[in-house]
Amino acid sequence: GAVVSQHPSWVICKSGTSVKIECRSLDFQATTMFWYRQFPKQSLMLMATSNEGSKATYEQGVEKDKFLINHASLTLSTLTVTSAHPEDSSFYICSARETGANSPLHFGNGTRLTVT
Amino acid sequence: DAKTTQPTSMDCAEGRAANLPCNHSTISGNEYVYWYRQIHSQGPQYIIHGLKNNETNEMASLIITEDRKSSTLILPHATLRDTAVYYCIVRSRIYNQGGKLIFGQGTELSVKP
Numbered sequence: 001g002a003v004v005s006q007h008p009s010w011v012i013c014k015s016g017t018s019v020k021i022e023c024r025s026l027d028f029q030a031t032t033m034f035w036y037r038q039f040p041k042q043s044l045m046l047m048a049t050s051n052e053g054s055k056a057t058y059e060q061g062v063e064k065d066k067f068l069i070n071h072a073s074l075t076l077s078t079l080t081v082t083s084a085h086p087e088d089s090s091f092y093i094c095s096a097r098e099t100g101a102n103s104p105l106h107f108g109n110g111t112r113l114t115v116t
Numbered sequence: 117d118a119k120t121t122q123p124t125s126m127d128c129a130e131g132r133a134a135n136l137p138c139n140h141s142t143i144s145g146n147e148y149v150y151w152y153r154q155i156h157s158q159g160p161q162y163i164i165h166g167l168k169n170n171e172t173n174e175m176a177s178l179i180i181t182e183d184r185k186s187s188t189l190i191l192p193h194a195t196l197r198d199t200a201v202y203y204c205i206v207r208s209r210i211y212n213q214g215g216k217l218i219f220g221q222g223t224e225l226s227v228k229p
Contacts, residue, residue: 004159006159032215034216034217036219043203043219043220043221043222044154044160044219045219046216046217046218046219049216091157093159093160095159095160095217097215103215104150104162104165105162105215105217106162107152107159107160107161107162108159109158109159110157110158110159112157
């Protein structure tokens with residue numbers, strides 16, 4: 001089945017630094033990838049839609065200058081949390097869609113970010 | 117995307133069938149019903165999806181009512197490893213509408229020995 005790899009699985013960084021999270025589709029090409037954030041005991045919240053070769057579309061309330069998304073190839077999207085603060089500590093999850101209107105989304109295993 | 121309503125939590129005995137209901141009374145003709153589950157501290161896992169016919173795969177069965185306003189996910193023989201949060205999501209079938217999934221609160225299923 002389709003596999004989405006996310007790296008790193010966890011990261012600890014100091015306040016004010018930036019962190020990059022990678023999301024790769026391993027055995028399929030993904031023209032569209034999605035980034036989610038999940039706080040403890042809450043559901044997944046969609047942050048942005050990433051389309052290969054174009055600018056990401058951010059959901060309302062998500063700061064595009066803080067959460068930089070790059071989707072430079074059909075198998076890789078990156079999320080950079082810039083100038084991270086403790087309130088950015090969360091579980092970040094990416095997903096990718098195979099070509100085909102009704103293909104399911106496949107999810108990575110998430111990245112646990114802790115900002116100290 | 118249409119909203120869904122699911123019970124907050126359910127219990128199921130190991131080896132028995134787990135029947136998870138979902139209400140999606142405002143679903144449109146352009147929307148599929150998708151089911152995902154999330155085991156603690158992992159990414160969501162795709163289970164099954166359907167439009168109007170019942171569907172079955174190696175993981176589960178999906179029963180959609182004739183009016184499409186509700187559905188039931190059936191895990192035929194639940195195991196302890198099926199303990200997870202189960203999400204019922206409706207998603208547009210129109211490709212250029214992006215295909216994003218909007219998650220609700222889901223049902224926390226606890227399978228007990």
